[in-house]
Amino acid sequence: MRAFANHRFLTLAILAAVIAVLPLVFPSSYYFRVASLVWVSALAAIGLNILMGQAGQVSLGHAAFFGIGAYAVGIGPAHLGIPSWAALLLGAALSAVLAYLVGRPILRLKGHYLAIATLGLGVLVALVISTESGWTGGPDGMPVARLTLFGWRVSGSDTWYWVTGGLLLVGTWIALNLDETPTGRAFRALHDSEVAAQVVGVDIARFKLQAFVIAAVYASLAGSALAFMNGFITPDQAGFLHSVELVTIVVLGGLGSVVGSIVGAAVLVTLPQALTVFHEYEHLLLGLIIIVSMIFMRNGIVPSLSALFFQRARS
């Protein structure tokens, strides 16, 4: 147990150090922007990883919650006169309720019914966002008012770097701690064997539902952060392709690995930026790199590499 706790604090400390040190080597605020995008994507992916890695369920419409969070902070202040911070909480609450309502009947069933239901939910939310143009500005998107906290107007790439970095730290801390709670242990039991978990008295449906709600809240908060950061949102944030991107981050980084989600996000966000020099072959190379890394690191980047590392250390 002690070793586990140390491991947890070590992970957090390394992450905090990385966040603190990176700006020293950034030549321009463009790098702050890219790093902030990594933190935001990582936050959403960590949430999704709880659902996918721990509860063994896939959400193919996770961008819907991301979109709800993003549009909540857009619509709240603009149409309803709600302060931005309250709209953020409202978005998270709305995502949680929606996840609960969708997940409750479905997660009682065995198999990948949740994947299908979330797929539908994702399409539905994206559709509503792009058609209700009176509220959402339609397919062309809408501007988002800047976040103001206690008279402090949060803007600028470097400021957002620290805000999103902080959010990621908190998100990581909660996800790591979850492992040590009864809920986390239940999740792990679920992950290992549903039947065994049920035999020892774990309410499978309830814990799956919890994981789904937690994942939705993570995505919603990440969505709100991105909307504030960009000051402008479009429906593709809630679209199917974004959902696929989130699932890709989780699988690429490693199912069940919190650090994996951060590494996966870093790879998937920075790689397209690095590949622009290849212009027309950009997408081809991106696909190739993902395929190759999935072939050689079947469990995802972080679990595969750490297994390799420990194997070496032992021999």
Next chain:
Amino acid sequence: MKSPSTLKFVLAASALGFSFAGAAQAQETIKIGSVLSATGPASFLGEPEDKTLRLYVDKINEAGGINGKKIELVVYDDGGDANKARTFATRLVEDDEVVAMVGGTTTGTTMAMIPVFQDAEVPFISLAGAIEVVDPVREYVFKTPHTDKMACEKIFEDLKKRNLTKIGMISGTDGFGASMRAQCIKVAPNYGMEIAIDESYGPRDSDMTAQLTKIKNTPGVQAVVNPGFGQGPAIVTRNYAQLGMTGTPLYQSHGVASKSFIELAGPAAEGVRLPAAALLVGDKLPENDPQKKVVTDYKQTYESATKQPVSTFGGHAYDGLFILVEAMKRANSTDPQKIRDEIEKTKGFVGTGGIVTMSPTDHLGLDLSAFRMLEIKNGDWNLAQSGS
């Protein structure tokens, strides 16, 4: 003791040398940036823009560049994603340090990028359609394509000449269709138009007979207007003919202004009218038309270089690039502030989209004459005889 310090000195000196070399090179070229949706759902807009920019930047450089300096074009592909566009915009401004930008394929990506260029005070000539880009006027933001509001006005002007005032509308729910529909409803009263029925369809719908039947059964509809782009309008046109509604004039928008529309709609497209840029009917323009030379030259250059039919979207990029190039020539400087001032002073620029005269209150600079009313006859575009 001596060797490490010598080594350090050599390293420092070479590092300095490199940085000087870099600076000298940067002075000889002018960096222009572009973020386009060359792939993804808007690639039919972004791809010709991409090709046009590369083609003409090469041509300008072959001819000696601007005031003796070569242009270096930096193009990024956002895949139609506004968030990616925003990141690339930051990259252009912060990392590549471009002096100006011509790009922004869709309204969504443009709106997401505007704050970056406004904050950095770098001129941004957008290639997006909607009027929100230049209304309200933003100091550093310009655009070249006609607005959807102008398309509505051109259509209503033509309807008024034909004494048709009661219309039905059927619009796509995509960005283009939704935005144009809103503009049409807004300007309809100015032309005494009454919208008797207002229908819509999804961008991927494959049959619009239900909506059209409703329009058909609405008494007194004298003409039908269809804001939309992509395959939707072609299906509307086909269904329209199938329902035997061709007795009522059908108006399409500038969104269908490409040859593939006529191919998709087939014989049903006969007699359909639409407002479009002169580029589509370059060879049919009278000899004394001021745009004749520009549009025929562009068409020839583009088609011989790419072996693809010309589209108005590439034309917008051509206009944006040359408005910028001429502004830079006049400014005789690479200072973004001075370039901006000169772009705003653009006067009588003859482009593929029309004759552009900008002002501090008008960052588009086109009037209704930039649109030509076309009629499809014998499977080809023709200038419509007004009032007939």
